[in-house]
Amino acid sequence: MRHPMLVGPTLALMAGLGAAGPVAAACDIDARGEVNIVSNFFPVLELIDQKMEECETAELTIENKLTTDHRAETDRAFEASTSPYDAAAVANSSVTMLQAKGQLRPLNDLVDKYRDEYEIEDSMLIRFGDEVMAVAFMANAQHLFYRQDIFDELGLEVPQTFDDVLAAAEAIDEADIVEYPFGAAYKSGWELGNDFVNLFLAAGGELFDPATGEATFDSPAGIRALELMKELTAHMSPNALGIDFGGVRQQMQQGQIAMAFLWGDQAASMDKPEESTVVDKVAFAPAPSLEPGGPVATTFWWDGYVIPKNADGDADTTFRVIMAALSPETVEENNDATLWLRTNYTAGRYSQAIIDSVNAGAPPYPMEPQADLAHGALGDNIGDFLAGKESAEQSLADAARAYRQAATDAGYLK
Amino acid sequence: MKTKTFLGFVAPSVLTMVALIAVPLAGVAWLAVHGSYVQTELVEVTTEVPTFGGQTSVRTRTVPQPVLDENGEPITVSEYVGLDEMRAAVDVDGLQSAFARDRSDRTALAATSSLYDDVTNLDFWGALEFTLLYTFGTTPFVLGIGFFLALGVNRVTERIRSTLVFATLLPMIITPVVAALSLYWLFIDDAIISSLLQSLGFAPFHFLGSEWTIRSIILFFGVWSATPFAFILLYAGLQTVPQETLEAARVDGASRWQSVRAVTIPHLAPLFAVIALIHLMDAYRVFEPIYVFGSRVFASSLQYLVFFVLAFQDNVHRAAAYAILTIIGVILLLAPVVWSTWRHQGGSNR
Numbered sequence: 001m002r003h004p005m006l007v008g009p010t011l012a013l014m015a016g017l018g019a020a021g022p023v024a025a026a027c028d029i030d031a032r033g034e035v036n037i038v039s040n041f042f043p044v045l046e047l048i049d050q051k052m053e054e055c056e057t058a059e060l061t062i063e064n065k066l067t068t069d070h071r072a073e074t075d076r077a078f079e080a081s082t083s084p085y086d087a088a089a090v091a092n093s094s095v096t097m098l099q100a101k102g103q104l105r106p107l108n109d110l111v112d113k114y115r116d117e118y119e120i121e122d123s124m125l126i127r128f129g130d131e132v133m134a135v136a137f138m139a140n141a142q143h144l145f146y147r148q149d150i151f152d153e154l155g156l157e158v159p160q161t162f163d164d165v166l167a168a169a170e171a172i173d174e175a176d177i178v179e180y181p182f183g184a185a186y187k188s189g190w191e192l193g194n195d196f197v198n199l200f201l202a203a204g205g206e207l208f209d210p211a212t213g214e215a216t217f218d219s220p221a222g223i224r225a226l227e228l229m230k231e232l233t234a235h236m237s238p239n240a241l242g243i244d245f246g247g248v249r250q251q252m253q254q255g256q257i258a259m260a261f262l263w264g265d266q267a268a269s270m271d272k273p274e275e276s277t278v279v280d281k282v283a284f285a286p287a288p289s290l291e292p293g294g295p296v297a298t299t300f301w302w303d304g305y306v307i308p309k310n311a312d313g314d315a316d317t318t319f320r321v322i323m324a325a326l327s328p329e330t331v332e333e334n335n336d337a338t339l340w341l342r343t344n345y346t347a348g349r350y351s352q353a354i355i356d357s358v359n360a361g362a363p364p365y366p367m368e369p370q371a372d373l374a375h376g377a378l379g380d381n382i383g384d385f386l387a388g389k390e391s392a393e394q395s396l397a398d399a400a401r402a403y404r405q406a407a408t409d410a411g412y413l414k
Numbered sequence: 415m416k417t418k419t420f421l422g423f424v425a426p427s428v429l430t431m432v433a434l435i436a437v438p439l440a441g442v443a444w445l446a447v448h449g450s451y452v453q454t455e456l457v458e459v460t461t462e463v464p465t466f467g468g469q470t471s472v473r474t475r476t477v478p479q480p481v482l483d484e485n486g487e488p489i490t491v492s493e494y495v496g497l498d499e500m501r502a503a504v505d506v507d508g509l510q511s512a513f514a515r516d517r518s519d520r521t522a523l524a525a526t527s528s529l530y531d532d533v534t535n536l537d538f539w540g541a542l543e544f545t546l547l548y549t550f551g552t553t554p555f556v557l558g559i560g561f562f563l564a565l566g567v568n569r570v571t572e573r574i575r576s577t578l579v580f581a582t583l584l585p586m587i588i589t590p591v592v593a594a595l596s597l598y599w600l601f602i603d604d605a606i607i608s609s610l611l612q613s614l615g616f617a618p619f620h621f622l623g624s625e626w627t628i629r630s631i632i633l634f635f636g637v638w639s640a641t642p643f644a645f646i647l648l649y650a651g652l653q654t655v656p657q658e659t660l661e662a663a664r665v666d667g668a669s670r671w672q673s674v675r676a677v678t679i680p681h682l683a684p685l686f687a688v689i690a691l692i693h694l695m696d697a698y699r700v701f702e703p704i705y706v707f708g709s710r711v712f713a714s715s716l717q718y719l720v721f722f723v724l725a726f727q728d729n730v731h732r733a734a735a736y737a738i739l740t741i742i743g744v745i746l747l748l749a750p751v752v753w754s755t756w757r758h759q760g761g762s763n764r
Contacts, residue, residue, distance in 0.1 A: 072725040092463070097728065101452045102480035102488030123470060127462040136464055179603075188710040190726070210476045213456075237603050238620035242708040247602065256604060300471075302463060341464050364463050368477045376726045383711035387625075390535065398535065405502060406727045411451030411491070412478045 027055035027324050031317040034061045037305075038073050039089030041066040044138060044265060044303075044338045051325035062321060078103040078308040086313035087322060090134060091303045092365040093372050095126070097410075098306065099133055100369040105307045106131040110319040118323035124341050126304060136304030137326045138265070138338045141287070141362055142198065143298060143353040145252055145260040145270065148283040150177055162228055162288045162297070165259065169235040172258045182232060183248045183257035186240040186386065193379025195261070197371075199225035201363060202290050202297035207374045208403075213413050215374060215403045218396035226385055226392040228290070233386055241383055253278060261287070265338040267350035284353035286360050295361040302341070302364075370403075370412055377403035439741070445734035446499055450492040454478035495731075503735035508536040538739070541714040544629070548715070549697040549747070552636040556693055557686060559637065560644025565674065567645075568652050579649065586642035594706035597635055625712040632703045632713055640696065644689045651685040652678070684758070691751050698744050716740045 037052070039045050049064040056062050065085075067073065071094050077083040078098055090098070098104050111120055111132055126134040144159065151158070151168075154175055159165040169181035185191040197207070205221030208214060233240055237251070245263060252260045253269070253276040269275060270282040287298035305322045307315050331340040339351040347355055365371075381399040384390045390398075407413040457479040463471045480488035512532035517525035534540040567578050585593065600607045601621045611619050621627045655678050663673040679686075701717035704710065710718070716736060724733040 069725070075728050096477075100454060100478050100480060102482070123464040125462070125464070127460075129459050129461075139465065187708045189708065189722075211456075213478070238623035239603055240622075241711055242598075242602070242622040244708075251603065254604070300465065358465055364465075364471055364473070367461050367463070367473075368475060370478070373727065380710065380722070384535070387711045389711070394535075401508070402537070405732075406729065409449065409451065409727070409729050409732060411454055 027321075029055050029057075029060060029317065029320050029324065031314065031320070032059040033314055033317060034063070035087070035313055035318050035321050036063045036065070036085045037087045037089070037318075037322075038065045038067070038070050038077065038085045039305075040070045040091075040303075041068050042265070043269070045089060047334055047337055048137070048325045048330070051327075051330050052321055055321050055324055060317070074098070078310065081310065082312045083308045083310045084312075085308070086311040086315070086318040087305050087307050089303060090306050092299075092301050092367050093375065095134055095304075095306060096367050097369045097372055098308075099128055103308050103310070104133050105309045105311075105315060106133065107135065107307065107319065108132050110316065111135075113316075114320065114323060118320075118326075119328055120323065121342060123343070124304075124326075126302065134304040134306045135322065135326070136302040136341055138303050138340055139354065139358075140264050140301045140303065140339065141298050141354045141357050142194075142261055142263050143287045143357050144285040145262050145267070145282055146285065147178075147255075147258045147278065147281055149281045150258045151283075153177070158283075158285050159259075159288050161292055161294075162232075162290055165288050166231060166235070168259065169232075173235065178258045179256045180235060180237050180251075181257065182235040182259045182261075183243075183251045184232065184236065184240070184261040185243060185245045185248050186229075186233065186236070186383075187244040187247075188241050188383040189379045190375070191244050191379070192241070192383055192386075193375040193377075195229060196222075196225055196378050196382055197365075197375055198287070198297045198299055199228055199290070201299065201366075202295045207366060208368075208370050210368075213370055213407060215377075215400040217374060217378065218393070218400045222396050223392050224290075226382060226396070229382075230386060230392075241387060252282065264351060264354035267353070268336055284350070286353050286356040287362065289360070295363070296357050298357050298362045299365040300358050300362045369410070370407055373406045373410065373412075374399075374403050377406060442734045442737050445731055446738045447494060447496055448492060449495040449499060449731050450490060453481040453489040453491050455481050499731050499735040500739065503538060503732060503739060505536045505538050509533065509539075512536070537714070537719060538716075538736070541716050541719050542743070544713045545698060545700065545715045545717075545743075547629070548633060548636055548700050548713075549694055551633050552640060552697055553690055553693055555637045556640045556644045557689060560641045560689070561648050561686075563641065563645045564648035564652055565678075567649060579646070582645050583642045585639045586646075588639075590639060590702035591706065593639055594635060594702045597631065597703075598706050601631065622707070622709065622712075628707060628709045628712045632700075632707065632709065635703045636697060636700065640693055644693070647685060647689055648682065651682045655681050684755070687751060687755050687758075691748060691755075694747055694751070695744055698740065698747060716743070 039049075045066055049066060052062050052064055065073075070089065074085070074088040074090070074094065075097070077085045077088070079101075095104075108131060111125065114120065120135070124135050124137065125132045126136050144165075146158070150156075150172065154171055156168050156171060157164070159168050165182070172178065172181035184195055186195060200207070200217060200221055203221040203224050205219055205225070206216050209216050237243065243251070245266070248257075248260050249262060249266050249269060251257045252262065255278050264284075267284055271279050273279055287296040289296045307318055311318070328342055328344050331342045331345050335346060336348050336350060339345070339347070339354050377399045381402060382395045384398070385392050385395040404413065455478065456476050458474060458476050459479060460472060460474045463473075465471050483489050512529060512535075515528075515532065517528055520528065534543045563582060567575060567582065570578055599605055601619070602608070603620075608619055619627070621631050659677050660673055663677055668676065699717045700715045701721065704713060704715045704718040705721065710722075717740065720733045720736045720740070723729050723736065
């Protein structure tokens with residue numbers, strides 16, 4: 001005899017299972033097999049993951065692995081004899097080394113075949129020479145977030161240069177309203193290198209000599225960038241060398257800092273009532289520049305998908321799944337999630353600052369494989385200067401040595 | 415027993431060890447003495463990148479591009495490089511320039527200190543410095559605190575003893591990454607411990623602010639997570655201490671502490687040696703706290719170097735070189751302990 005208490009939940013469970021079964025309607029891909037994708041982990045990618053899962057049918061399984069360690073996985077997977085992943089989400093910096101090793105499958109044929117069906121726009125294609133290496137869907141850049149209410153209270157103007165930022169930080173320090181006037185992701189490693197590269201490129205520096213590949217960041221522009229970073233850390237939490245973007249976002253959301261240098265696609269999270277205590281108080285401005293009227297200190301990023309040559313799945317199916325998730329409908333339904341690259345996207349409050357930064361001269365993040373190695377070497381070594389352990393010249397020299405070793409091992413230098 | 419029977423018993427585990435330990439080790443050693451890369455040449459390439467709203471950014475740069483063979487596949491070069499990779503890992507060039515610097519105008523102490531700073535500035539040696547500090551810094555505490563915990567739990571009533579043992583084992587059960595993350599979140603700005611300390615009147619505590627604080631926290635983490643291991647082994651060992659000798663000592667008028675010192679500790683000496691051995695091996699491979707706290711600037715470790723080179727520079731050969739150096743380090747570290755244990759065993763058996 002069935003226990004009466006169990007009948008209800010059992011029915012509910014069965015109904016739930018039934019409802020969660022394959023819903024192929026929105027996607028309509030008539031293929032069999034498996035599609036495995038690896039990508040980074042942030043809200044927009046989670047959204048795209050959901051869209052891809054809508055394509056799942058009884059015959060087609062779609063597995064999307066979202067992890068912040070995606071780069072390590074992607075590099076290893078694409079180097080193996082067969083890749084466990086049929087596609088990977090990449091950005092400017094991660095695509096260059098994959099492309100330089102010849103591991104990416106050109107997508108020209110697939111783009112031509114499905115151009116009409118999925119309304120693929122030219123502005124979504126990343127080309128190296130004639131070959132389409134990646135399909136991009138969003139653009140991003142870091143810019144200034146600031147507390148409009150604090151600025152109004154103290155009568156401060158929106159900072160346009162880093163001198164303005166430092167002046168505003170002093171004023172906020174004196175007023176003692178928040179714990180720290182400024183916050184930026186200075187975590188030793190990728191984040192720290194990223195901040196340096198932003199400032200360095202705006203100071204007119206070149207990471208390396210294009211003709212020889214030798215490091216050229218131990219230059220006056222590099223010293224200038226480092227000294228500015230040091231001045232900024234005086235207004236940041238002393239734990240700055242351990243805080244990453246997620247941490248700075250939380251600092252801003254919890255009202256601990258008055259200004260922050262964050263990714264454009266984190267703008268919407270400032271107004272999420274379940275996370276943020278400063279809803280409707282945060283305004284956005286383009287990244288500051290070093291000189292009045294000079295190039296802004298930020299770089300422009302795109303995120304997209306690539307397909308490796310050594311995938312064991314069907315590239316055709318994989319491509320269709322990706323493009324189905326990146327459809328115009330996705331953009332329309334989620335317009336404010338990020339800065340979409342489709343033409344039917346309408347810029348809103350959260351993305352205007354990115355657009356303004358690009359219009360103010362933000363370059364795309366350098367798409368050369370050596371830039372990636374330089375970035376890593378810098379991120380690993382300039383922390384010593386910011387922690388006060390050695391001079392700026394010494395840390396840049398250490399970074400240049402580390403870069404030289406890495407580039408020689410990779411075969412870019414002899 | 416007969417040799418054949420002995421071999422028959424031992425064969426499965428020996429084969430498994432060969433397959434799972436010796437073969438991968440040989441593989442890593444092979445990687446450490448070879449180098450490989452995709453052959454590239456500098457080519458002018460035009461990249462087209464979309465900005466937004468239908469615009470694109472076109473740039474022409476000279477970049478390394480893969481050299482293709484007849485089939486259109488990139489050519490990968492793999493060559494034997496001997497000890498070059500290991501030499502680069504140990505940074506012989508860096509050492510030479512550190513030693514070659516002119517310090518004649520300083521006192522001996524200042525010159526040595528400056529040399530030490532220069533040497534630890536090099537990736538490998540800085541990592542080695544903290545790894546050794548961590549290894550030797552945690553071992554005495556692990557042994558000492560573990561022993562006192564074992565003594566204490568041994569004296570507690572039977573009823574709550576098992577609960578107490580379980581509670582003491584918890585730090586060892588928790589995955590190191592999770593434990594390190596929890597510690598990170600306890601100390602980061604405005605976290606529980608930071609706020610608590612501030613409300614108690616201490617100055618704001620920034621664990622990443624200076625070398626001492628971050629190193630202390632990592633050492634604390636090391637002791638906290640390794641002590642249960644020492645505890646449980648010593649607790650088991652305490653059960654084997656001969657009761658008659660203890661009673662005899664008590665009858666002779668020895669205090670508790672004196673009987674512990676004269677009877678228990680000598681009896682457990684081999685156990686202490688084993689625990690020290692295993693902990694030294696474990697501590698030498700410290701990685702999780704370094705990675706989670708992002709303490710690279712103040713505290714690095716050899717294992718972290720392996721990870722960093724592998725994950726961010728994609729350099730399997732350099733990582734293999736660091737791994738081999740780590741193994742050599744562990745062998746050097748353990749050699750004295752193993753030697754003295756061997757001699758002790760051999761002496762008592764003869």
